[in-house]
Amino acid sequence: MLTDPIFYLAAVPAVILVGLSKGGFGGSLGMLGVPLMALVISPIQAAAIFLPILICMDIVGLYSYRGKANWQVLRGILPYALVGITVGWLLADLVDENIVRLMVGLVALAFVLDYVVRILRKKEFGTRGPISAAVWGTTAGFTSFVAHAGGPPFQIHTLPMGMHRITFVATSVYFFATVNTVKLIPYFFLGQFSTQNLWTTLVLLPLAPLAMITGIKLVHLVSQTFFYRLAYIGMFVIALKLCSDSLLSFM
Numbered sequence: 001m002l003t004d005p006i007f008y009l010a011a012v013p014a015v016i017l018v019g020l021s022k023g024g025f026g027g028s029l030g031m032l033g034v035p036l037m038a039l040v041i042s043p044i045q046a047a048a049i050f051l052p053i054l055i056c057m058d059i060v061g062l063y064s065y066r067g068k069a070n071w072q073v074l075r076g077i078l079p080y081a082l083v084g085i086t087v088g089w090l091l092a093d094l095v096d097e098n099i100v101r102l103m104v105g106l107v108a109l110a111f112v113l114d115y116v117v118r119i120l121r122k123k124e125f126g127t128r129g130p131i132s133a134a135v136w137g138t139t140a141g142f143t144s145f146v147a148h149a150g151g152p153p154f155q156i157h158t159l160p161m162g163m164h165r166i167t168f169v170a171t172s173v174y175f176f177a178t179v180n181t182v183k184l185i186p187y188f189f190l191g192q193f194s195t196q197n198l199w200t201t202l203v204l205l206p207l208a209p210l211a212m213i214t215g216i217k218l219v220h221l222v223s224q225t226f227f228y229r230l231a232y233i234g235m236f237v238i239a240l241k242l243c244s245d246s247l248l249s250f251m
Contacts, residue, residue, distance in 0.1 A: 025218040043147070059177075077136070
């Protein structure tokens, strides 16, 4: 188990932030969890510690949002996400995480800009077709595997649909519950679950359901308009974070 107090100064807020986001409150801000922990430990170790915690949160989310997901959306995007995870596994020794973060960040920034333009032009929400599902589903699976950064690609495909906020959160919960469970297999074979990491996970684990339940309660209290604006603001913040981290790593 990690015993450095500085680690927990970063890890505890990270788990709370991810829990609130997984509960549906805060949009993409939960993606700041791993980068926050990565300030004090390696990103790979941070991702390994986080994965069982994410799955614990997924269990809470599946129960809380049972029967509320959009299955048509899930059937369209999940098979491609599994392809993305497989590609990430096959390229695990070749992929530069910082390049992936930069790509995700730039795409997310472009998407937020498109949202702002649509709002200024008062353009309504639209639909997404099979090409969007294939591109962003595969990207979400791949980036989730290599950097736990599947949020923006998933939202790029789903946010423009304008689903009710509860349906959107439920669909997201079901999507990432599946993705995170599947990721256990390649993570295990890649040796990510060391004894030290698992003990550290157990220490942080009690925070997960408490934070997520709080997020679930908050999402029922906010308006539809506020929820979507918060989601896009969250995407913008995390996009800046991903880009800055990636660019600084090359300096």
